[in-house]
Amino acid sequence: MASNSCGQKKARAVCERRSILAIFVGTTCPACRGRKQIRTAFCGNCYHSLPLPMKSDLWRRFGQGFEEAFHEGLAWLNNRKRQLELRGL
Numbered sequence: 175m176a177s178n179s180c181g182q183k184k185a186r187a188v189c190e191r192r193s194i195l196a197i198f199v200g201t202t203c204p205a206c207r208g209r210k211q212i213r214t215a216f217c218g219n220c221y222h223s224l225p226l227p228m229k230s231d232l233w234r235r236f237g238q239g240f241e242e243a244f245h246e247g248l249a250w251l252n253n254r255k256r257q258l259e260l261r262g263l
Contacts, residue, residue, distance in 0.1 A: 191236065194244055205251040215244050220251050 231243035
């Protein structure tokens with residue numbers, strides 16, 4: 175049963191990595207739905223609004239921290255969007 179659980183976790187990780195790769199090579203920003211350049215995580219506006227350490231982390235390679243940096247950046251951008259909406263901005 176433990177190997178089944180491990181297999182499911184690995185399958186989820188592979189599927190998640192493929193999803194992130196599809197976003198990375200696509201032209202739609204996952205944060206604002208605007209246009210972005212291929213082989214970038216976010217559009218220029220979203221990327222430039224991130225704190226410097228998060229921007230730096232997005233330069234990591236796939237399998238070496240990029241996926242985590244992507245999730246952190248997307249969560250930060252989504253939280254920022256909610257805060258601005260609550261303020262009426």
